[in-house]
Every structure is written in C-alpha cells, then in structure tokens.
Amino acid sequence: xxxxxxxxxxxxxxxxxxxxxxxxxxxxxxxxxxxxxxxxxxxxxxxxxxxxxxxxxxxxxxxxxxxxxxxxxxxxxxxxxxxxxxxxxxxxxxxxxxxxxxxxxxxxxxxxxxx
Amino acid sequence: xxxxxxxxxxxxxxxxxxxxxxxxxxxxxxxxxxxxxxxxxxxxxxxxxxxxxxxxxxxxxxxxxxxxxxxxxxxxxxxxxxxxxxxxxxxxxxxxxxxxxxxxxxxxxxxxx
Numbered sequence: 001x002x003x004x005x006x007x008x009x010x011x012x013x014x015x016x017x018x019x020x021x022x023x024x025x026x027x028x029x030x031x032x033x034x035x036x037x038x039x040x041x042x043x044x045x046x047x048x049x050x051x052x053x054x055x056x057x058x059x060x061x062x063x064x065x066x067x068x069x070x071x072x073x074x075x076x077x078x079x080x081x082x083x084x085x086x087x088x089x090x091x092x093x094x095x096x097x098x099x100x101x102x103x104x105x106x107x108x109x110x111x112x113x114x115x
Numbered sequence: 116x117x118x119x120x121x122x123x124x125x126x127x128x129x130x131x132x133x134x135x136x137x138x139x140x141x142x143x144x145x146x147x148x149x150x151x152x153x154x155x156x157x158x159x160x161x162x163x164x165x166x167x168x169x170x171x172x173x174x175x176x177x178x179x180x181x182x183x184x185x186x187x188x189x190x191x192x193x194x195x196x197x198x199x200x201x202x203x204x205x206x207x208x209x210x211x212x213x214x215x216x217x218x219x220x221x222x223x224x225x226x227x228x
Contacts, residue, residue, distance in 0.1 A: 004158075034215045043202070044159065046215035059215075093158045095216075104216065106158035 002028045004096045006107040013084055014115055020080045021110045023094030030096035033077040034104070035069065038091040050077045074099075084114045119203045124223040133190045135222050137203030140184045148179060148186045151202045153221070159202065163188070190224075198226045 003026040013019050023033055031052045036044040048069055049057045056069035066088075068080040077096075081088055093109040120138040127133045139148070147166050151159040163170055165177040165186070176189040190197060200221040206214070 006158075036215075036218075043220055044216075044218040046217065049215050091156065095158070103161075106160065109156060109158045111156060 002026075002096075002098055002103070002105040004094065004105045004107040006092075006094060006110050008110060009108065010111040010113070012113045012115065015085050016083055018080055018082045019084055019112060020078055021092055021094075021112075023077045023079070023096065023107055025075045025096040025098075025105070028096075028098045028100070028105075029074040030077075031074060031099045032097040033071060034095045034097075035067075035077075035079050036093045036095070038093060038109075044093060047079075081112065084112070086114045088112065089114045119205055119219045121201075121203050121219060121222045123220060124225065126225050126227065127193055128227050129194055130192050133193050133197070133224060133226075135188045135190075135201055135203075135224065136185055137188070138185045139203070139205045142183050142205050143207065145207045146183075146205050147207070148177065148183075149204045149206075150175070150177065150188045151204065151218075153200045153202065159218075162201070193224075193226050195226050195228065197224065199224060 005024045007022045033050040035047045037047050038044045046059050047062045050069045050071040052071045052074050058064045066082055071077040091109050091111055095104045095106045097104050149164040150162040152162050153159045163175050163177045165179050167179050170177045178187040200223050202218050202221040
C-alpha cells in the first residue's frame with residue numbers, strides 16, 4: 001500500500017525558533033498534499049492544501065506567514081513553523097493524494113513541543 | 116459538506132461485535148461515507164468507504180440504509196488493539212479525493228479484556 005512518511009516524528013524547540021517538518025510520499029506521486037493540526041483530545045483540523053509547483057491554499061484563520069508550506073516536488077512537501085510559540089505545540093499530520101488513484105494517505109504525524 | 120454526528124465514546128469487550136452509528140441527515144447525492152481509525156499519536160488510517168447498502172472488507176463492514184441519512188460501522192470480534200478513535204466523514208470524494216478532509220469529533224472506542 002501507499003506509504004507517507006513524516007520527519008521528524010517529534011521535535012522540541014525553544015520559543016522563537018523555526019521548525020521544518022517534511023512530508024514524503026514514498027511509493028507514489030502526490031500532486032496534492034494536505035497539512036492538518038490536532039490538539040490534545042481534539043479532532044484533526046485542515047490547515048492548508050499544498051499543490052506541487054504552486055502556492056499553498058490556507059484555511060481560514062491559519063496564518064500563511066507563520067506556517068510556510070513548500071511543495072517543490074511530487075513526493076515532498078514541507079511545513080515550516082516560523083517563530084514558534086508554546087501555543088503552536090500540537091500534532092501535525094500530513095496526507096498525500098495519489099494522483100493516479102485519487103486516494104489520500106496519511107503520514108504518521110509530527111509531535112511539536114515549543115518550550 | 117454534510118455534518119456528521121457520532122457518539123463521543125463507546126465501551127465494549129474483547130470478542131464482541133461493535134457497531135458505531137453516524138448520523139448525516141444532510142448528505143448530498145454525490146457524497147460518499149468514509150470511516151477512519153486513529154490511534155494516539157498516529158495519523159488516521161482508512162478503514163472503509165461506501166455509497167449505499169453494504170460494504171465489507173477484511174477489517175469491517177459498513178451498513179448504509181436506503182435514505183443514506185446514517186451509516187453504521189461494524190467491527191467484528193474486537194480486540195484490545197481496536198481501542199482507538201473512529202471518525203465518520205461524508206463528502207464528495209471517493210477514497211479521499213482532491214479536497215482536504217473535514218473531521219468531526221469522532222468516537223472514542225475503548226475495548227476492555
């Protein structure tokens with residue numbers, strides 16, 4: 001089956017620093033990747049849609065200058081949390097859409113803790 | 116997107132059949148019903164998807180009545196490892212599709228020995 005990986009799986013950083021999270025589709029090409037955020041005991045919330053070679057589309061209330069998304073290839077999208085603060089601590093999950101079969105597959109998630 | 120309503124939590128025991136019902140009164144003609152499973156600190160995993168009647172795979176069955184205003188995920192002979200949050204999603208996509216997914220609150224299923 002299709003596999004989506006995320007790196008790192010968990011990261012702890014100091015307030016004010018930037019953190020980059022990678023999302024890779026390992027055995028398929030993904031023209032579209034999605035980024036979600038999940039706070040403890042809450043559901044997943046879609047943050048943005050990342051399209052290969054173009055600018056990401058952000059959901060209402062998500063700051064595009066704070067959450068920088070780059071989708072430079074058909075197998076890689078990155079989410080950079082800039083000037084992270086403790087309230088950005090969350091579980092970040094990506095999904096990738098297989099462009100052939102039009103199915104979405106989720107990554108294992110990245111736990112971000114900002115001190 | 117059609118709104119979904121599920122029980123917040125359910126308890127059962129190993130070896131039992133568990134049925135989780137989801138209400139989606141405003142489901143549209145082109146909408147599919149998809150269920151995901153999520154373990155703590157992991158990404159969601161696709162379980163099953165259907166449009167009408169009954170769908171069965173190696174993991175679960177999905178029952179959808181004729182009016183499609185609700186659906187029931189059936190997990191046969193559950194084990195402790197089935198303890199997870201189960202999400203019911205309704206949307207105009209098959210297998211996930213081109214749009215980001217809207218997750219509701221989900222049902223926290225707890226299986227006891």
